[in-house]
Amino acid sequence: MARVTAAGVPEKFQSIQLQEEFDTFDCDVHMFPDLQCLKKRSKIIEIVSVKDVIFAVAQSGLCAAFSRTTNKRICFLNISPDETIRSIFYNKNDESLITVSVYASDHFSSLKCRTTPIEYIRRNQLDAGCPLFETESLKWPGFVEFIDMNCKILIYSVQESTYKVFDLKNYSLLYSICDKDIEDIKTSLSKMLLVYRRTPGHVPLKMLSIEDGKVLKSFNHSLHHNKKVDFIEQFNEKLLVKQENENLQILDMWNSDLIEVSRTEFMTPSAFIFLYEKHLFLTLRNGTVAVWNVRGELVASFEDPLLWHPDCNTNNIYITTDLDLIISYCKAEDVCRDEGEVRPCVGSINVSDILTGKCIAKICPLDPHLQIGPRKRGDADRSTIRSTIKEALENVTALFYDEDRNEIYTGNERGLVHVWSKPHISGDNLRACL
Structure with a gap:
């Protein structure tokens, strides 16, 4: 548990400074003539940190790895000139990074997965990686989904109309589900829900064990005729x-107990975040965040300004492993004027308590104590920070919090990655202050 000061701000979020800046765009494009994604700057859409390595994916499909030990770029993970990396996933079971890519040679129509041990990425030995699911057809709208909470991988092959579940620990196939009438699959800690095509009066559903695919229960849920389903x-x-x-309906799938929440109290959100172990879920709607329990009761509404991105996803917010804090990029209180138009010009990074909705810490451009960390004496390997504090907090498009290093990483529209942390903190020093 982090120590909290009298002011109520956890000590690990005090004295945060802008410590480092990384650039995914390389001005020496002539050194990488085959990488089309280096032709122009592109915004960061995803950040993942593994120990001392930061991975950043740009919308162009470029993926760069940076070392927090040397504060230099290690490599680009694009191993083919026509590779566009769509997403990355850290598999902690074998300490590898999985890249999900499409290729120009395939008209960007099929997903290809590759796993590379982190240790080999550190050495820039990308040829040590191995392709995954080579025999599977993942043409659009096929997909691959990594389910970290129960160590599973779910893929969907359109050509075969088949869903397949793999073990994330060794990539072995566990079971397949072949049914053309399935419209969607929902996963949770130990269960999987098959949602079938609706009829005029109901939607057929099946609840399965996610471990072996065994059907635990089949049932129909009644629907109002001729009314659109907002979500299941x-x-x-x-x-x-x-x-x-x-109204929102909350049905216990074991005993059929039904709870209804008034439509005026619970309005359809743009996204959900489920906190399974806490039996709570977050809803995001029009940039606001609310916390609900399984009885449909509002637990907390977040008191702070709106999220910068109304349709927020897990790439631009972070929830701690203890499920107690949410770190997000929010609209700041200041505005700037542009040709008479008043508009938000810079955001803040807010740390909020999930159970209370209270903002307990903030990285805000209005904070006079927020500074750019001084360069350590004799640290010739450290990169130069070219952005101001305000520029670093403008147009943040991706966010990640490294809980081990106690560092927040943000990426922006210019393809820059910024590191926010306590001055010169090391892993040993961090453990000492928590």
Whole structure:
């Protein structure tokens, strides 16, 4: 548990400074003539940190790895000139990074996965990586989904109309589900929900064990005729269903107990975040965050300004492993004027308590104590920070919090990655202050 000061701010979030800046764009493009994604700057869409390595994915499909030991770029992970990396995933089971890519030679129509041990990435030995699912057809709208909470991988092959579940520990196939009538699959800690094509009066559902695919229960859920289904979600043993202009229904899939929440109290969100072990879920709607329990009761509403990105996703917010804090990029209180138009010009990084909705720490451009960390004497390997504090907090498009290093990483529209942390903190010093 982090020590909290009298002012109420956890000590690990005090004295945060802008410590480092990395650039995914390389001005020496002539050194990488085959990488088309280096032709122009592109915004950061995803950041993942593994020990002392920061990975940043740009919208152009470029993925760069940076060392926090040397504060230099290690390599680009694009191993082919026509490779566009769409997403990355850290597999802690074998300490490898999985890249999900498409290729120009394939008209960007099929997903290809590759796993590379982190240790080999550190050495810039990308040829040590291995392709995954080579025999699977992942043409659009096929997909691959990594489910970290139960060590599974779910893929969907359109050509075969088949869903397959693999073990994330060794990539072995566990079971397949072949059914053309399945419209969607929802996963949770130990269960999987199959959502079938709706009929005029109900939607057929099946609850499966995610470990072996065994059917645990088959049932129909009644629907209002001719009304659009806003969402069907699974939350542990609960089924959340909402139709247009109707109340939220929370059904216990074991005993069929039903709870209804008024449509005026619970309006359809743009996204959910499920905190399975806390039996709570977050809803995001129009940039606001609310916390609910499984009885449909509002636990907390976040008191601070709106999220910068209304349709937020897990690439631009971070929830700690203890499920107690959410770190997000929010609209700041100041505005700037541009040809008479008043608009938000810079955001802040807010740390909020999930159970109370209170903002307990903030990296804000208005903070007079927020500084650029001084360069350590004799540290010739350290990169130069060219951005100002305000520039670093403008147009943040991706965010990640490294809990081991106690560092926040943000990426922006210019393809820059910024490191926010306490001055010159090391792993040993961090453990001492928590």
